Amino acid sequence: MSDAPRRAFAAGVAAWAAAAAVTGLLADHGRVPAGRPLVELAAAVAVLCGLAALAGRFAWFAPVAHQGRRVAALGVAVAAWEIVTAKTGWLPLPFFPSPQAVLDVYRVDSARLAQSVFSSLLILVPGFALGAVTGFLAGLAMGWSPEARYWGHPVIRLLGPLPSIAWLPVALFVFPTIASASIFLIALATAFPVAVLTASGVTLVDSRLYDVGRTLGASNGFLIRTIVIPATLPHLFVGLFMGLGASFIVLIVAEMLGAKAGLGWYLQWAQGWAAYANLYAALAVMSVLFSGLTMALFAARRRALRWNRETVQW
């Protein structure tokens, strides 16, 4: 193993130690939340970087060894951001809160943030699941039956390009609650790409596989279960990724426009009170949450498609 990863983590120690020093040792400019939690956090990261530099020789560490330069760069960014905000006030408040102020939000407002995450998931998960199932079934039907394709095609053609959030005014008076309206819109946003990709996946199945199945004694139901569905899975996952991305947009916009809870509402609320530190804190939570969900979908894909040569290399 080369020395480069260890040098990177050594740089990480320096960067995060500098961030801790800047935060703890320099005087605050004006009224800023206490810097101590950030000092402790930065110091902890610095210690972890030190351990990483020492662990660099072990094989088990190899998968994360390449992260060193990123961790170091983040330390530099935090230190610089501290200087231009909390320590000098060069960037104007309230729009540019300091790292220590953002960190403080998690201490002061974690209950409300957790509640917001929970309420968002309560809309996102059922909406996405409903849309995925509906879209998959519709796509299978359209791919398999010419009659379903005849009726489904114009719907997909005309309504598919409409951003699902455009239906919000309609959904708000059709559905009894804003939550159910949001679930419907997320399902809609997911179902369209899933249906389109599933349907095209079905039509791409090598028809000779059906010949093989039929000569081996398979009924239509058995062909669908053992050939159509597995052959379509790679396309289904592409549709799910597109649907998930669209779901995030619908979720946040719907919550910003009408809801009384959820991460979108939290952003709106924080802006209303000019609580920009809360805004950034919520954005960070959203980023972790959404990328976590995307990664979970990737993991599900890897598991479902382990037979696929291309997937193995992911």
Next chain:
Amino acid sequence: MVSAAMATPAAGASVQVRAVSHAFGDAARRLPVLDDVSFDVAAGETVALLGPSGCGKSTLLRLVAGLDAPGAGRIGVDHVRVAGPDPSRLLMFQDPLLLPWRTVEANVAYGLQARGIRDGLERVGRALRLVGLGDFAGAYPHELSGGMAQRASFARALVNHPRVLLLDEPFGKLDSLTRMTMQEELLALARRHAFTTVLVTHDVEEALLLATRVLVFSPRPARIIRDIDNGLPFPRLRDDPAFIARRREILIALGHGEEFAR
């Protein structure tokens, strides 16, 4: 004793092709592919259908398999009209066409599973060992070489104890050494299990090595232009003078001049 009957391979069935004509496309753009084709295959016989590429041999095979219905004429197996696909008549293609999401074992078990036969695992194991893939039961198709995949496809057919095996250039995409091995294995299996084999090929040597009879087809629309009884004793050798004479006879029938056929 249903289970005993299931466990022992059934003997080959006879095939009757009577005045079969077939065309693709609609009335406006009709493309005739088979023109009044008639022949019989006796039970246990290996017949090669030999002809230029695209002449309609593969279409004929699909008709015997029951995947398509003939435009005119009649196809029977053991004098019973073919009405649709059936696992007793299995078609093997040039490509192995394994299901990539199933392991080799699950691919071979496909036919048994489709028909709801539960205790097939032992049969699957036996079929895999028969084609030399006993150690690859858990592998996925993308992990197999071309020859191994074609063997797995072969096992997938054999496990159903077919009475008629319809082979559509099954060795066409294999390298020449693998092809020879597979040809020898097919001969051994056909003789051991006594199934009837209809082999589509455009390889004159392959037809003469494997078949007891060779039907030579004209270019599209296909008609039978020669029916050659190939009674050469086994093992057949490519440099046997009788073999060479027959190859020459067929090449001339296919329209290749004396020069090339010599």
